[in-house]
Amino acid sequence: MEINNLCGGYGKEIIIKELSFKIKEGDLFGIIGPNGSGKSTLLRLMSRVLTPQGGNILLEGIDINQMKLKEFAKKVAFVPQETLINFSFSVEDIVLMGRIPHLRRLQFETKNDFLIAEESLRLTDTFYLKDKEIENLSAGERQRVIIAKALAQQPKLLFLDEPTSHLDIGHQIQILDLLKKLNRQNNLTIVMVLHDLNLASAYCDRLVLLNNGAIFQEGTPEEVLTYQSIEAVYKTVVLVNENPLSHKPNVILVPTDKQWKPN
Amino acid sequence: MKLSLKFKIISLFIILLVVILLGLIKGSVKLSLSDLLLNENRDILYLRLSRIFLAILTGAGLAVSGIALQAILRNPLAEPYLLGTSSGAGLGAVLAIIIGLQSIYLPLAAFLGAALTIILVYNLARQGNKVPVQSLILSGVIVSITLSGIVVFLISFSGNEALHGVMWWLWGSLQVYDFKLLFIISFLVILGILLIFIFSQDLNAISIGEEEATHLGINTETIKKILFFTTSFITAGLVCICGIIGFVGLIIPHIMRFIFGANHRILIPTTCLAGAIFMILCDMFSRALFSPLEIPIGVITAIIGTPVFIILLKMKQKIK
Numbered sequence: 001m002e003i004n005n006l007c008g009g010y011g012k013e014i015i016i017k018e019l020s021f022k023i024k025e026g027d028l029f030g031i032i033g034p035n036g037s038g039k040s041t042l043l044r045l046m047s048r049v050l051t052p053q054g055g056n057i058l059l060e061g062i063d064i065n066q067m068k069l070k071e072f073a074k075k076v077a078f079v080p081q082e083t084l085i086n087f088s089f090s091v092e093d094i095v096l097m098g099r100i101p102h103l104r105r106l107q108f109e110t111k112n113d114f115l116i117a118e119e120s121l122r123l124t125d126t127f128y129l130k131d132k133e134i135e136n137l138s139a140g141e142r143q144r145v146i147i148a149k150a151l152a153q154q155p156k157l158l159f160l161d162e163p164t165s166h167l168d169i170g171h172q173i174q175i176l177d178l179l180k181k182l183n184r185q186n187n188l189t190i191v192m193v194l195h196d197l198n199l200a201s202a203y204c205d206r207l208v209l210l211n212n213g214a215i216f217q218e219g220t221p222e223e224v225l226t227y228q229s230i231e232a233v234y235k236t237v238v239l240v241n242e243n244p245l246s247h248k249p250n251v252i253l254v255p256t257d258k259q260w261k262p263n
Numbered sequence: 264m265k266l267s268l269k270f271k272i273i274s275l276f277i278i279l280l281v282v283i284l285l286g287l288i289k290g291s292v293k294l295s296l297s298d299l300l301l302n303e304n305r306d307i308l309y310l311r312l313s314r315i316f317l318a319i320l321t322g323a324g325l326a327v328s329g330i331a332l333q334a335i336l337r338n339p340l341a342e343p344y345l346l347g348t349s350s351g352a353g354l355g356a357v358l359a360i361i362i363g364l365q366s367i368y369l370p371l372a373a374f375l376g377a378a379l380t381i382i383l384v385y386n387l388a389r390q391g392n393k394v395p396v397q398s399l400i401l402s403g404v405i406v407s408i409t410l411s412g413i414v415v416f417l418i419s420f421s422g423n424e425a426l427h428g429v430m431w432w433l434w435g436s437l438q439v440y441d442f443k444l445l446f447i448i449s450f451l452v453i454l455g456i457l458l459i460f461i462f463s464q465d466l467n468a469i470s471i472g473e474e475e476a477t478h479l480g481i482n483t484e485t486i487k488k489i490l491f492f493t494t495s496f497i498t499a500g501l502v503c504i505c506g507i508i509g510f511v512g513l514i515i516p517h518i519m520r521f522i523f524g525a526n527h528r529i530l531i532p533t534t535c536l537a538g539a540i541f542m543i544l545c546d547m548f549s550r551a552l553f554s555p556l557e558i559p560i561g562v563i564t565a566i567i568g569t570p571v572f573i574i575l576l577k578m579k580q581k582i583k
Contacts (some may be wrong), residue, residue: 049474073480080474086337087470087525097468101480106461108528133524153479 098152322542351380434559
């Protein structure tokens with residue numbers, strides 16, 4: 001996916017300004033940045049929820065806004081922060097909805113569609129939940145089911161908007177391990193917005209750091225997560241050292257009373 | 264299809280048949296089935312058949328509209344009259360009575376009132392080319408309250424006759440006055456139900472969220488608009504032939520979701536059956552309970568519908 005001079009936002013308010021970068025096939029790509037820096041807006045532009053006001057986004061060389069929405073949905077899937085479902089769909093119903101882009105109107109799922117749904121459930125370890133109602137699941141289980149639905153779309157590219165922000169640390173790791181596995185084993189290209197810099201550092205191959213709707217820095221976690229750029233963008237003092245296990249950058253927050261002050 | 268599902272659907276069909284037969288026999292005059300088929304009772308047979316047909320039409324139409332609205336508004340309290348159609352129809356009818364139009368033009372006036380209301384509500388809610396559901400609900404409720412207020416205002420200034428005519432609208436009746444009208448309305452309603460069924464997969468996706476549906480390749484705004492107008496016109500058609508019959512469009516969809524789950528491809532056909540069954544039963548009670556007096560059917564749907572709903576709700580809570 002190639003993003004060229006992208007501009008966009010809500011109504012007249014332009015949030016993303018002249019933004020360009022590339023996502024390579026097989027990347028596990030992270031978008032980070034402070035609140036209001038345009039992370040979610042960027043993801044919404046890239047997933048066609050919003051229409052760009054300038055520039056374009058190419059997927060395999062084709063402008064995504066020229067594609068039929070249904071064709072786009074066969075290639076790209078999206079997992080939101082949290083999905084609140086008021087209706088008592090079974091988990092299987094939800095995952096089968098991932099097959100909608102591949103079906104004609106009024107066409108019922110074939111055996112193949114059921115097999116794909118089953119495989120998606122197994123990949124996300126949710127097969128045992130198949131007949132449960134979605135509203136009775138825990139947040140972690142529900143998020144894995146939503147990922148299973150996205151996988152049932154058989155996308156080449158998966159977007160996730162802060163997929164772990166409503167989960168405890170155990171479930172955060174579970175989801176991110178799952179995404180890493182899908183990225184490595186199934187060669188799924190993944191683009192996700194993350195809030196937690198250390199998780200972004202540990203899991204992503206490449207990062208883009210946004211500031212006020214523009215790219216502040218782009219590159220590997222080592223290149224992006226320096227104390228200089230984090231302090232400049234987040235307006236807060238941090239310490240960056242090396243994570244002893246992953247050898248990736250590790251960001252430590254420094255409370256105000258622990259900061260060194262010149263006399 | 265799972266065995267239990269098949270069993271449930273077949274049971275619904277059987278219940279519908281039994282209820283139709285019951286509806287034919289019961290009434291202000293009790294007749295056995297063999298008596299009904301006699302030549303001298305042919306008029307009664309036709310009359311009852313037409314009422315049963317209208318009951319099926321109304322039950323299915325209102326219940327399916329309720330389902331579609333609950334899904335696109337993602338609001339379990341949505342029902343066909345929420346968006347102002349019924350008050351618009353009421354106002355149209357009252358105006359027609361006051362002006363002194365002949366009673367055959369009443370349905371037309373009601374339908375016009377409903378149609379204008381639909382357009383008003385839609386345009387109030389519209390922001391650019393989008394129709395956010397919150398503003399749709401809000402503008403529907405506001406228009407509905409205002410028009411009801413105008414109706415009451417007009418009634419208080421007019422004579423008893425007008426009041427009596429309007430009472431009929433406010434609580435509904437399945438008496439068939441005009442077969443031509445019934446034919447036109449049934450065409451409209453059946454077409455509308457089919458259209459909603461065609462979009463059942465889209466309704467599934469939209470009920471988990473508009474953005475989610477977009478990510479599944481569904482053009483959410485277009486579908487919302489189509490379904491808003493479809494449900495509104497089904498409701499408008501039904502209101503102008505049988506008045507306002509509450510609770511069916513709210514309660515039957517919920518009961519069916521308890522039993523069949525939320526998948527609209529199963530929910531819509533089964534709700535048609537259940538809505539029909541419920542309406543035939545209610546109409547039977549309204550005719551037979553205090554015969555020869557006929558109780559307005561809206562009263563019966565409220566009195567029967569609510570306890571049934573509460574019992575099911577409690578049962579569901581216990582299971583959980």
